[in-house]
Amino acid sequence: MATPNISLTVDAIVFGYEPKEGLSVLLVKRKYPPFKGRWAIPGGFVKEKESLEQAVERELEEETGVKVNYLEQLYSFGNPKRDPRSRIVTIAYYGLVRSSNFELFAATDAEDAQWFHLHELPKLAFDHQKILDYALERLQNKVSYQPIGFKLLNEKFTMEEIHHLYEVIYNRKLDRRNFRKKFLKLDILEELEEKSGGGRGRPGSYYRFDEKKYLKLEKEGMSFEV
Amino acid sequence: MATPNISLTVDAIVFGYEPKEGLSVLLVKRKYPPFKGRWAIPGGFVKEKESLEQAVERELEEETGVKVNYLEQLYSFGNPKRDPRSRIVTIAYYGLVRSSNFELFAATDAEDAQWFHLHELPKLAFDHQKILDYALERLQNKVSYQPIGFKLLNEKFTMEEIHHLYEVIYNRKLDRRNFRKKFLKLDILEELEEKSGGGRGRPGSYYRFDEKKYLKLEKEGMSFEV
DNA sequence: TATATTTGTGTATAAATTACGCAATATGAA
DNA sequence: TTCATATTGCGTAATTTATACACAAATATA
Incomplete structure (x- = not known):
């Protein structure tokens, strides 16, 4: 058998x-069948000479004009019937953008x-709803042990902002005072x-997230836990 | 541009x-260039009509005769230069096998x-060393919050066996008595x-892992933590 | 029968989590 | 100006969880 006809x-x-x-x-409206007119998550074919991350960033730029502030591979979905046309395996990523970059859609209508x-x-x-569910679950887990929440906020943020962000991501109340203490004790925020x-x-x-300090503490074995 | 020539x-x-x-x-010796004679992790091309998991299980069976007791997708590696011949993206999995299945290599020399x-x-x-490092890290994390360690043991096991397994996976000593208490308190083991x-x-x-009980407790919001 | 070895139980102490009281600093209305 | 209201910042008591370690029970072997 020759190389199977699988697209990526x-x-x-x-x-x-x-x-x-x-x-x-962020969603895009499909212009062609299948699912013409339906909303879908942005994406597209990987080119032969680009990395997977480059492919994601290029497609996002082309389809939405949005630049992500953080990008992480999520999972690969390869069910043979996930696309009615042919065998298409997709490598899903999830990304985070800053509030300030939130509004721009330069590249498209x-x-x-x-x-x-x-x-x-x-x-x-x-199967995009399934991918989205998976991404939300990953985000909820990840913010609890890696300082990626900041990537959704502006450079400067207040305690109230990051507290509220975590409440929204976890979808539950967190005691404001305990959250503050725990977060400050991590010693990775610079107070302005x-x-x-x-x-x-x-x-x-x-406050500002002090990435250098975080990386230093991380090397020394400190663990981020919220 | 037609569909790019990327293999999976x-x-x-x-x-x-x-x-x-x-x-x-488990490793296999490569028969053909590149890297002829080198050891590599088992794997191969995905067929057009099989799922990714089926592809993994088929390749494992063909190349090593081993049947895994647990299989989980790890990460997809897509660096354009990871294979010197052409663009090959691989979806990596990791699997666990029982001690008792450990010895069989029916299908090959x-x-x-x-x-x-x-x-x-x-x-x-x-880049197989990189994949292996990634897999070990995942295994270390995963056994701490999902009861997959059992998949490496026989159906029946002693406290000493699972304790030693965790020490080996984490690569550090764990107090025998505290480990025992913590594990038993989870209430997912059936004492024989x-x-x-x-x-x-x-x-x-x-002891035996009581999967039904675990799934029930999990539904009720219990969380496995070792 | 004595000794060594491993399992099983308990307990004291330290550390982390949770719940919540209250002073300090601001705005806005009387 | 003064008072009511809102929000931040700090502290503390109660509870839960983690850690270190003592010792009795059950077995094999010398």
Whole structure:
């Protein structure tokens, strides 16, 4: 037998976050059958000379204009019947984008690519709902032992923002005071002079994730746990 | 552009365990270039109509005669230069086999497929060492929050056996008495009448993993943690 | 029968988690 | 200005979990 006729694609679940909106997911509307008109997660065929990550970033750029701030391989889906046309195996990734990059869709019509609230999703094409479920589960696990939550926030953020982010990701309440203590004890945040003015009560400090310090502590065997 | 010429393979790191030997890995000797004569992890091309898991099990059967007791997708490796011939993306799995299935190589010459002690490995072909490192890391993490360790043991096992298994996987000492208490408190082991005779000191009970009970407790929100 | 060896049980101490009280600092309305 | 309200920041008691280790029970062997 010659090499079997199997095609390889990459797909990406891209998560975005806004304090008021919660978690959102980036979707594209399909222009051609199968599933024409349905919403799907962005992705496409891998080119022969590009890496898998390059393929994901290229497809995201082409289809949505979004640049991710974090990208991680999720799982490969290879059920022979997952695409009604032919055998297509997809390597799924998930990505995170900053609030500030949230709005831009330079490359396409707003019609074709859109953010959806995580809990108000349309019916998706192919096995994309399954991939999304898998991605959310991974995100929930991963933020608990790797400091990737920051990738969904701006460079500067308040305790309230990151606390709320974790509540939204876990989908449950976390005691504000204990969360704060636990997070600060990790000793990977740099407290800034600036305070969050404008709000109702007492202003809180802005913080920045100190990646260098984190990497140093990680090497020394410290473990991030939230 | 037509569909790019990318081939898809599956590869599998297969772990075995024996109390005296510790962890072992199943390797095959390559018959053709590149890397002719080198040891490699078993694997091969995915057929058009088979699932990825079927492909892994078929290749394992063909190349080594081994049937795994547990199989889990690990990661997909797609660096464009990982194979010197052409673009080959591989979806790597890892598998676990019972001690009792450990010895059989029905399908091939003993020359072609062999178990190697984890810490006495030959130099491997392609990026297979990287895949192996990844698999070991995954195994170490996974046994701590999913009851898959049993898949490396016989149906019946003593406390000493599973304790030693965890020490070998983690590569560090664990207090025997605390390990026992923690494990029994999970309430997923069935204690059998039979005792382990023949040894030196006081005989210990045999246990069996009660999968039904585990699945029930898991549904109720219990979490396995060792 | 004595000794060595291994299993099984218990317990004291330390560390981490959880629940929650309250002062400090701001806004906005009376 | 003063008071009510909102939010941050700090602390502490109670509970749970983890760790270290003592010792009795059961067996093989010298």
